[in-house]
Amino acid sequence: MKKKLALLLAGALALTTLAGCGSKKEEAPAAAESAKEETAEAAGAAEEVVAEAADEGEAAEAAAAERIESGTYPKVVIAYMNFAGTPKGIDRISQKMSEITEAKIGVDVELQIMDSASYSQNMNLMLASGEQVDLFNVVSVGFMPCVNKGYLLDLEEDDLLAKYGQDIIKAFRPMELNGCRVDGTLYGIPVKKDDAAGQFGISIPQALLDEIGFDYASMYENEGDELIYTDLDTIEGILSQIHEAHPEKATFYMDKSSIVSQCLVVDMVGGDPFGVLNDPVNSLEVTDLFTGEQYMELCRRMYKWNQMGFFSKDALTESLGTTVQVKAGNLCAYKTATKPGIKQQESNLCGEPVIIFQCGPDFKKSTAYNTMPWAINQNCEDPVAAMQVLNLLYSDPDLATLFCWGEEGVEWVETEDGHITFPEGVDAQNSEYFNNVNWELCNQFIARVWEGDELTIWDRMQKFNDEAEASKAMGFTWDNSAVSAEYTALANVYAEYQGQLELGFVDPDVVVPEMVERLKAAGLDDYMAAKQEALNEWAAANGIE
Amino acid sequence: MASNKYKEKMSPAKRKSLIRRSIPIYLMALPGLIYLFINNYMPMPGIILAFKNYKAKDGIYGSKWAGFKNFKYLFSTQDAFVITRNTICYNLVFIVVNLVAAVAVAIILSELVGKQKKFYQSVILLPYLLSAVIISYLVFAFLSPENGFVNNSILKPLGKEGISWYQEKKYWPFILVFVNLWKGIGYNCIIYLSTIIGFDRGLYEAASIDGATKWQQITKITLPLLRPTIIMLTMMAVGRIFYSDFGLFYQVPQNSGALYSVTNTIDTYVYRGLLELGDITMSAAAGVYQSLVGFILVLSANLAVRKFDPDSALF
Numbered sequence: 046m047k048k049k050l051a052l053l054l055a056g057a058l059a060l061t062t063l064a065g066c067g068s069k070k071e072e073a074p075a076a077a078e079s080a081k082e083e084t085a086e087a088a089g090a091a092e093e094v095v096a097e098a099a100d101e102g103e104a105a106e107a108a109a110a111e112r113i114e115s116g117t118y119p120k121v122v123i124a125y126m127n128f129a130g131t132p133k134g135i136d137r138i139s140q141k142m143s144e145i146t147e148a149k150i151g152v153d154v155e156l157q158i159m160d161s162a163s164y165s166q167n168m169n170l171m172l173a174s175g176e177q178v179d180l181f182n183v184v185s186v187g188f189m190p191c192v193n194k195g196y197l198l199d200l201e202e203d204d205l206l207a208k209y210g211q212d213i214i215k216a217f218r219p220m221e222l223n224g225c226r227v228d229g230t231l232y233g234i235p236v237k238k239d240d241a242a243g244q245f246g247i248s249i250p251q252a253l254l255d256e257i258g259f260d261y262a263s264m265y266e267n268e269g270d271e272l273i274y275t276d277l278d279t280i281e282g283i284l285s286q287i288h289e290a291h292p293e294k295a296t297f298y299m300d301k302s303s304i305v306s307q308c309l310v311v312d313m314v315g316g317d318p319f320g321v322l323n324d325p326v327n328s329l330e331v332t333d334l335f336t337g338e339q340y341m342e343l344c345r346r347m348y349k350w351n352q353m354g355f356f357s358k359d360a361l362t363e364s365l366g367t368t369v370q371v372k373a374g375n376l377c378a379y380k381t382a383t384k385p386g387i388k389q390q391e392s393n394l395c396g397e398p399v400i401i402f403q404c405g406p407d408f409k410k411s412t413a414y415n416t417m418p419w420a421i422n423q424n425c426e427d428p429v430a431a432m433q434v435l436n437l438l439y440s441d442p443d444l445a446t447l448f449c450w451g452e453e454g455v456e457w458v459e460t461e462d463g464h465i466t467f468p469e470g471v472d473a474q475n476s477e478y479f480n481n482v483n484w485e486l487c488n489q490f491i492a493r494v495w496e497g498d499e500l501t502i503w504d505r506m507q508k509f510n511d512e513a514e515a516s517k518a519m520g521f522t523w524d525n526s527a528v529s530a531e532y533t534a535l536a537n538v539y540a541e542y543q544g545q546l547e548l549g550f551v552d553p554d555v556v557v558p559e560m561v562e563r564l565k566a567a568g569l570d571d572y573m574a575a576k577q578e579a580l581n582e583w584a585a586a587n588g589i590e
Numbered sequence: 591m592a593s594n595k596y597k598e599k600m601s602p603a604k605r606k607s608l609i610r611r612s613i614p615i616y617l618m619a620l621p622g623l624i625y626l627f628i629n630n631y632m633p634m635p636g637i638i639l640a641f642k643n644y645k646a647k648d649g650i651y652g653s654k655w656a657g658f659k660n661f662k663y664l665f666s667t668q669d670a671f672v673i674t675r676n677t678i679c680y681n682l683v684f685i686v687v688n689l690v691a692a693v694a695v696a697i698i699l700s701e702l703v704g705k706q707k708k709f710y711q712s713v714i715l716l717p718y719l720l721s722a723v724i725i726s727y728l729v730f731a732f733l734s735p736e737n738g739f740v741n742n743s744i745l746k747p748l749g750k751e752g753i754s755w756y757q758e759k760k761y762w763p764f765i766l767v768f769v770n771l772w773k774g775i776g777y778n779c780i781i782y783l784s785t786i787i788g789f790d791r792g793l794y795e796a797a798s799i800d801g802a803t804k805w806q807q808i809t810k811i812t813l814p815l816l817r818p819t820i821i822m823l824t825m826m827a828v829g830r831i832f833y834s835d836f837g838l839f840y841q842v843p844q845n846s847g848a849l850y851s852v853t854n855t856i857d858t859y860v861y862r863g864l865l866e867l868g869d870i871t872m873s874a875a876a877g878v879y880q881s882l883v884g885f886i887l888v889l890s891a892n893l894a895v896r897k898f899d900p901d902s903a904l905f
Contacts (some may be wrong), residue, residue: 137682144657170869172646173646173870193645194644195646195647195648196646206877273711316808330741358734358735358736359734359735359736359737361756361757361844361846361847362734362756362844362845362846362847364844380847423646423647424646458818502803508763529663529869529872530659530662530666531663531666532863533663533863533872534663534666534863535666536668536862536863537669537798537850537854537859537862537863538667538669540847540850540862541847541848541850542847543847544846544847544848545757545847545848550754550848552756566667566668567666567667567668567669568666568667
């Protein structure tokens with residue numbers, strides 16, 4: 046019996062090793078690698094022919110001409126995330142986009158659109174398994190995790206960007222592209238979007254302000270302004286009046302995940318709150334957020350507001366978004382980050398006009414460019430074609446409009462004043478391609494403008510981006526893989542206290558020191574030291590004082 | 591090992607015919623075995639991920655070795671003690687409470703007859719079929735500080751102050767044990783119930799003729815006959831003592847930070863810590879740790895059982 050058991054075990058083990066699909070998997074990347082090399086070689090050879098007499102722009106034209114002539118169009122798969130899942134019109138839009146890319150550069154494109162809940166997981170699986178996906182947005186998958194796992198192609202390998210992405214280079218300032226460099230290697234192309242954010246914006250429905258008789262109209266600095274600049278004391282006054290008028294509703298709420306990042310002028314270098322720049326405009330010193338004055342003040346203010354009854358008792362476990370709660374009639378006011386067009390955006394989301402107050406400055410964090418860049422998969426068989434598609438997405442208004450808004454006459458029609466809007470009978474619910482994620486789609490600045498926003502919104506956005514105060518660490522990327530054990534421990538401690546402190550359910554003067562003690566035990570000092578060291582190295586390499 | 595003697599006595603011819611007769615049974619088991627092989631054995635080489643510095647470019651086997659670096663985060667903080675304690679203690683309590691309740695309910699159900707029995711069994715089983723998210727909101731309907739049933743309809747009429755349930759740690763060990771029991775009891779008692787139904791009715795008839803009371807019948811007949819089943823199911827539960835019901839510990843407390851010290855288990859800790867990091871090698875490390883300790887626990891539990899009651903041992 047024992048013998049049999051041993052035999053059985055041995056057999057099972059042998060089978061597992063055989064079936065471990067190891068051999069197959071190992072071959073796949075190798076094959077892809079060699080295929081890549083071949084294409085690169087072929088491309089290289091083709092270039093050499095033209096390179097002698099031509100500058101780099103002509104290399105792109107030659108590559109496109111060669112593909113168009115050959116009549117076989119390589120397919121480039123483009124993946125991005127939305128909030129509603131794969132839209133019905135995805136194949137039609139892919140085809141329409143292919144019509145443009147075929148004519149211009151001899152490439153077919155195929156869209157892959159996944160909803161936010163599954164995007165990260167699906168992308169990780171696709172990237173790890175070698176399934177075809179050439180261009181993708183790293184949002185929610187995470188830029189640094191992708192770099193660390195080796196998923197992303199070096200975009201300057203064989204002068205890829207310089208030869209085939211010239212319009213991309215034109216669309217950005219060097220500093221913006223540098224935000225996607227890790228140790229000097231360029232792994233991504235940023236999205237054209239709001240790079241700065243107005244800190245501590247408060248959104249309150251106009252009807253509520255009218256009801257309590259608050260005179261907001263006189264608070265605008267100039268007529269026609271979008272925002273009212275004010276301070277938290279004024280907001281506190283407004284909120285307590287609203288609370289008196291509507292004790293049955295929650296007066297105020299903030300989405301838990303973005304409180305520090307949208308309220309305080311601190312730069313969470315690398316996107317985590319463990320070691321931040323508390324004075325980001327002037328200094329590169331990594332300091333502790335939680336013992337800093339700004340964090341303490343925020344928590345004290347929220348504690349006071351909680352004592353005043355502004356928060357629902359259920360706020361700690363609330364999982365609905367703020368605007369959904371306002372729409373449902375359960376919430377009066379909430380925090381938001383501001384940007385040009387925010388008033389229209391929040392009014393749409395809340396289903397009624399809102400007034401936006403702003404209590405902090407406009408501020409640009411070091412993570413502004415690398416939270417959701419576009420990248421090319423290192424497994425991509427034809428990086429030249431992928432780069433050329435990306436180049437078109439950043440430079441061709443027709444393609445960008447298709448990508449952002451769908452097909453003319455089906456998803457949108459032009460209005461008399463040059464906006465675009467839904468055709469008759471189509472709305473956000475039944476449209477076959479209405480993703481509402483244009484902040485993620487390469488270059489929305491060159492696409493058409495949807496009704497409700499001013500036609501000049503992108504000029505204003507550019508100005509907003511240019512004028513906002515920028516962090517000194519702009520362009521720094523933080524690779525925490527060497528201290529990932531500390532990170533995991535820190536993230537767990539912070540998660541335990543975050544909601545209670547930042548929504549004012551506990552007294553910060555008692556609980557913040559307790560949390561700091563536990564963070565220190567979990568390795569906060571080591572983590573911050575590692576961050577500071579990386580930042581210093583980066584500063585030295587880039588000549589920043 | 592008990593069957594050894596019995597098999598050695600068989601003649602080769604007899605054994606051959608036995609195998610032949612069993613072919614249809616093996617065939618029936620085949621789909622299950624194939625599934626088991628694909629699902630449980632084929633991914634096993636992936637275990638080495640836990641010891642690798644994974645890079646997609648190099649593949650699983652080509653990546654560099656990392657030694658025990660990926661395990662470090664599990665043991666690097668004081669949290670390690672809390673999550674291990676929570677996981678083991680909750681599971682121990684669950685095993686004992688669920689066992690007692692399931693056997694009791696199974697015996698009670700077996701005494702019922704006809705439609706009544708079906709009705710009760712279905713009602714008891716129902717919570718097991720609900721997803722953890724739905725259960726978490728059922729619990730929330732009772733415990734919500736603002737609108738919950740307990741605060742508004744029980745404590746208020748009694749003139750007592752409402753409790754911020756999702757901030758008070760001390761109640762949660764009881765709430766979790768209760769919710770777990772309520773959710774799982776219908777399913778847990780099914781196997782016991784089906785075993786009891788299979789018992790020879792003649793034993794009970796003889797006993798009642800001899801004047802045994804119901805209680806005596808239960809303690810002297812039902813429980814001793816149930817013992818092998820109880821031991822087997824308990825041992826399987828012991829093997830999973832390092833795993834926790836993720837839905838119960840993550841969803842039911844509404845992921846409330848204030849409760850982490852009493853609701854954080856290894857699974858939820860790994861999930862929370864790696865949510866942003868998405869590091870598969872570290873999650874693999876946690877998986878290896880859980881299965882290794884689980885494996886050792888099953889072996890030692892079996893060893894103990896074999897010592898006291900060889901017939902009931904699993905292997």
